[in-house]
Amino acid sequence: MAVNEPAANGQEMPDIVLAAGVLATSEVSFLLVGSAALWLRGEPIPVGDVDAVIEPGEANLRRLREALVALAIKPGSVPGLGRLREIHITSTVTAYGKIDCLLERGRRDWDRLRRNARYIAIADVPVLVASAPDAWALRHRFKS
Numbered sequence: 675m676a677v678n679e680p681a682a683n684g685q686e687m688p689d690i691v692l693a694a695g696v697l698a699t700s701e702v703s704f705l706l707v708g709s710a711a712l713w714l715r716g717e718p719i720p721v722g723d724v725d726a727v728i729e730p731g732e733a734n735l736r737r738l739r740e741a742l743v744a745l746a747i748k749p750g751s752v753p754g755l756g757r758l759r760e761i762h763i764t765s766t767v768t769a770y771g772k773i774d775c776l777l778e779r780g781r782r783d784w785d786r787l788r789r790n791a792r793y794i795a796i797a798d799v800p801v802l803v804a805s806a807p808d809a810w811a812l813r814h815r816f817k818s
Contacts, residue, residue, distance in 0.1 A: 687796070688713070688721045690771035693745065695796035697773065700741035703729035705784075705791045705802040707776070711809040714794050714801075723772040727787055727804070728780040735759065738775065742766045745773070779812075 691710050698704075706714070708725030728738055735758050742752045745768040753764050762778035779787075790805035804812070 688771075690721055690724055692797060693724050693768055693770035693773050694726065694801050695799040696745060696770070697724075697726065697741055698796070698799050698801045700737060700744070702738045702741050703731075703734045703802075704738075704775070704780075705729075705787055705804050707779075707787070707804045707809050707812050708774075709813075711803045712806060712813070714796070714803050715806045715809070717806065723774055724770075725774045725776060727776045727784065729784050729788075730781045742773070742775070745770075 688710075691713065694706050694710060704726040705711075706724065707727055708723070709719050709721045710724050712719045713721045728734065735755060739752060739755055739758060742764075743749045746752050746766045747768060752766060753761060758764065758777060762776075764775045764777065766773045766775070787804055787808055788802075790808055791802050792805070793800040794803045795801070803809075
């Protein structure tokens with residue numbers, strides 16, 4: 675996997691963006707969207723949380739659950755594997771901040787979003803980041 679570009683922006687990385695790097699070290703397959711993706715792409719935007727589109731698949735859901743339990747301030751709040759198969763989104767509060775895992779978006783749009791995504795290094799960890807146009811399109815569609 676080639677890292678196409680370093681994290682952009684020339685500013686200190688927000689702590690919450692580091693959560694994406696930690697998630698990636700757990701071998702969870704996801705791509706970053708939302709404000710964190712836009713910030714990494716050089717957009718001057720505040721980052722309040724991490725929005726991760728999760729690649730569908732049973733083994734990946736298992737890795738996701740294990741990673742979220744390890745990161746969560748309240749591990750008991752992480753849904754069980756059966757629930758993760760059904761729900762649209764799950765949010766986990768970590769020491770870095772909040773991670774929103776967009777499960778339904780992954781089931782519906784993984785292939786389309788993956789096509790334009792590129793790896794960007796977060797603390798030397800390659801993280802798959804949606805293209806700026808895709809991240810903006812999702813933001814406009816789902817944010818009021």
